[in-house]
Amino acid sequence: MKKRGDSAISPTREEDYPQWYQQVIKASGLAERSAVRGCMVIRPWGYALWENITSALDAMFKATGIQNAYFPLFIPLSFLEKEAEHVEGFAKECAVVTHHRLEKGPDGDLVPAGRLQEPLVVRPTSETIIGDSFSRWISSYRDLPVLINQWANVVRWELRTRIFLRTSEFLWQEGHTAHATSGEALERTLLMLDIYARLAEQYLALPVIKGRKTASERFPGAVDTFSIEAMMQDRKALQAGTSHFLGQNFARASGIKFQNAEEKEEYAWTTSWGASTRMIGALIMTHGDDDGIILPPRVASAHVVLLPIYRSAQDKSAVMTYTESLARELKEIRYHETLLRVQVDDRDTGGARNWDWIKKGIPLRVEIGPRDIAQNAVYLGRRDKGNTDKISIKRDAFVAKLPQLLDEVQKNLYERALTYRNAHTITLDDRDGFYSLFTPNNADHPEIHGGFALSHWCGSSACEVKLKEELGVTIRCIPLENPSENGACICCGQPSKERVVFAKAY
RNA sequence: CGGGAAGUGGCUCAGCCUGGUAGAGCACAGCGUUCGGGACGCUGGGGUCGUCGGUUCAAAUCCGACCUUCCCGACCA
Numbered sequence: 001m002k003k004r005g006d007s008a009i010s011p012t013r014e015e016d017y018p019q020w021y022q023q024v025i026k027a028s029g030l031a032e033r034s035a036v037r038g039c040m041v042i043r044p045w046g047y048a049l050w051e052n053i054t055s056a057l058d059a060m061f062k063a064t065g066i067q068n069a070y071f072p073l074f075i076p077l078s079f080l081e082k083e084a085e086h087v088e089g090f091a092k093e094c095a096v097v098t099h100h101r102l103e104k105g106p107d108g109d110l111v112p113a114g115r116l117q118e119p120l121v122v123r124p125t126s127e128t129i130i131g132d133s134f135s136r137w138i139s140s141y142r143d144l145p146v147l148i149n150q151w152a153n154v155v156r157w158e159l160r161t162r163i164f165l166r167t168s169e170f171l172w173q174e175g176h177t178a179h180a181t182s183g184e185a186l187e188r189t190l191l192m193l194d195i196y197a198r199l200a201e202q203y204l205a206l207p208v209i210k211g212r213k214t215a216s217e218r219f220p221g222a223v224d225t226f227s228i229e230a231m232m233q234d235r236k237a238l239q240a241g242t243s244h245f246l247g248q249n250f251a252r253a254s255g256i257k258f259q260n261a262e263e264k265e266e267y268a269w270t271t272s273w274g275a276s277t278r279m280i281g282a283l284i285m286t287h288g289d290d291d292g293i294i295l296p297p298r299v300a301s302a303h304v305v306l307l308p309i310y311r312s313a314q315d316k317s318a319v320m321t322y323t324e325s326l327a328r329e330l331k332e333i334r335y336h337e338t339l340l341r342v343q344v345d346d347r348d349t350g351g352a353r354n355w356d357w358i359k360k361g362i363p364l365r366v367e368i369g370p371r372d373i374a375q376n377a378v379y380l381g382r383r384d385k386g387n388t389d390k391i392s393i394k395r396d397a398f399v400a401k402l403p404q405l406l407d408e409v410q411k412n413l414y415e416r417a418l419t420y421r422n423a424h425t426i427t428l429d430d431r432d433g434f435y436s437l438f439t440p441n442n443a444d445h446p447e448i449h450g451g452f453a454l455s456h457w458c459g460s461s462a463c464e465v466k467l468k469e470e471l472g473v474t475i476r477c478i479p480l481e482n483p484s485e486n487g488a489c490i491c492c493g494q495p496s497k498e499r500v501v502f503a504k505a506y
Numbered sequence: 507c508g509g510g511a512a513g514u515g516g517c518u519c520a521g522c523c524u525g526g527u528a529g530a531g532c533a534c535a536g537c538g539u540u541c542g543g544g545a546c547g548c549u550g551g552g553g554u555c556g557u558c559g560g561u562u563c564a565a566a567u568c569c570g571a572c573c574u575u576c577c578c579g580a581c582c583a
Contacts (some may be wrong), residue, residue, distance in 0.1 A: 008544085018577065026517085037574070080570050089583055125583060156511095159507060159581060166582065242583085274583090309542050351544040352533095369542055379542070390542095446578090472579090506582090 007290035030474040036166035038161035048301035074120035078129035083253035089220025131254030164281035172276035185269035196241030205296040205414040213475025223247035232285035243273035291362035297406035309369035424451030456496035458489035
C-alpha cells in the first residue's frame with residue numbers, strides 16, 4: 001500500500017494557501033486552465049455547480065419581476081466613450097476587435113484583413129449597449145420600470161489571472177434596470193443586494209457582510225456601489241456580488257429619457273448589478289479543507305454517490321440490483337426546489353474511488369456491500385466530517401432522513417464559516433494593533449494572517465491610500481447595518497461616526 | 507506591466523553544471539492475486555523535452571528572442 005500524507009491535497013492550506021487553491025481545483029475536476037491565456041475550461045462537475053447557482057439566482061430575480069434578455073457581445077468603441085468616468089475605469093483591459101476577416105499570408109499563415117471602420121470592444125460589461133436599447137424602449141413614465149437581466153460571458157483583460165477569481169473571460173449575470181424615480185432605483189439596488197446575500201447565505205453557505213463601497217472602490221460612473229463581502233480561509237475578503245445605483249449618469253450618457261405624468265421630460269434612474277463564476281472561487285476558499293472542496297448541498301453538482309462494493313460476480317449482481325433500486329428511489333426524493341442528484345460509481349478501482357469523491361466534494365458518500373444488504377442498511381460518510389467517520393444506517397431511515405441530512409451538512413458548513421469569520425473579525429481602535437494584525441511574520445512567504453478589522457475611518461481618501469500603500473489593506477465596505485458610534489480614525493485620529501470593515505482583499 | 511520561480515508522457519518530477527538524439531513514481535490498458543481497501547505482481551501503450559532561431563559533426567542539455575504558467579506587487583468595473 002502506497003503511503004500518502006494525512007490529507008488528499010498537498011500542500012495544505014497552512015503550508016501554502018495559493019498553491020492549495022490551485023491543487024484543490026485540479027483534484028476536484030471543477031475546471032482547468034485552457035490553451036488561451038487567462039481563460040479557463042469549466043468541466044462538467046464545475047458547470048453543474050454553476051447551473052445550480054444560476055437557476056437559484058434566476059428564480060429569485062424573476063420573483064421580483066426581472067425578465068431575461070440578451071444583448072451583443074460586441075460594443076462599438078464610441079459607446080464606451082459616452083460616460084466620462086466609465087471611460088476612465090474601462091479604458092484599459094479590454095479586448096478589441098479591429099478586423100473581420102482572415103487572409104492567407106505569404107508564408108501560408110493566416111493574417112487579419114478587412115479593417116473595421118470602428119473597432120468593436122468585447123463587452124467588459126454592458127451598461128452602454130443596453131442603455132442604447134433602453135433609450136429606444138423608454139419614452140413615457142408608463143414604460144417604467146424596465147427590469148432586465150442577461151446571462152452572459154464578459155472579457156476583461158486582467159494582468160494577473162486566477163482560476164474562478166479573476167479570469168480574462170468569465171460567466172456572469174448582469175442586471176440593468178431603469179426607473180422613474182431615484183427612490184425606486186435605490187430600492188431596486190438594495191433589493192438585488194439582498195438577493196445576492198440570500199444566495200450566498202442560504203445556497204452557498206457563505207456568511208457575508210452587506211455594505212456600501214467608499215468612493216474610491218466605486219464602479220466607474222456609479223453614484224453608489226454596494227457589495228457583499230465574504231471572508232476566505234486565508235482571512236482575505238472576497239467581493240461576491242455588487243449592486244450599483246447609477247443615478248442619472250448612464251441615462252444621460254445613453255439618452256434614456258421619458259416624459260413624466262406632469263408632461264416634463266426627465267432622465268431615467270438606472271441600476272446595474274452582477275454576480276459571476278467568482279462565487280465558485282468563494283465557495284472553494286470558504287469551505288474547502290485539506291482533502292479538497294466541499295460542496296454545499298443546496299448547489300452541489302450531485303448530492304450523493306452510491307459506491308457498490310463486491311467481490312464475486314455473484315455478489316456483484318446482488319449489490320448492483322440493490323444499488324440501482326436505491327438510486328431509483330433516491331432520485332424521486334425532493335430536496336428543496338429540485339429532485340435529489342444521485343451518482344452511482346461502480347468502478348472497481350479500490351479505495352481510490354472513495355477519495356475521488358472526497359476531492360470532488362460531494363456531500364454524501366454511501367457504500368453498499370453484501371454486509372449492508374444483509375442488514376438492509378447502507379454505510380454513510382459525510383463530506384463535512386472526517387473521511388473515516390462513517391456510520392451504518394438502515395436503508396429506510398436513510399431514505400427518510402436524506403433531505404434532513406443534507407440540510408445538516410448545509411447548516412454545518414455555514415456555521416463553520418461564520419465561526420471562522422467571527423473568530424477573525426476584530427474590533428480595533430489602536431493603530432499599532434491594526435498594523436501588527438496586517439503585517440505577516442515572514443514577508444517572503446506570508447503565513448495566513450490578518451482578518452476583518454472593524455475600525456473607525458474619518459472618511460478621507462488620503463487615509464485609504466495611506467493604509468493601502470503601507471499595509472495592502474483596503475476598506476471592503478461600510479456595513480449597512482452599522483451602529484452609529486463616536487470614535488477616532490484608525491489612521492489619522494480625526495473624529496468618526498461609524499466603523500468600517502478593513503481587510504486585505506482578492 | 508515591474509520583481510522572483512518555472513516550463514521534460516495525463517500528473518509530480520529527475521536528467522541540464524561536465525552536449526552524444528529520454529527516465530522514475532503516480533495515472534492509464536491487459537492478465538492474475540486481492541479487496542468495505544487511496545492493494546500487489548507481471549506485461550504493455552504513451553514524450554521529437556514550451557516555441558522559434560543560433561552555436562556544434564551532434565542540443566532536453568550551451569546562447570538569444572518570444573510565449574505560457576505560478577508567487578509577490580501594481581491593476582481589478
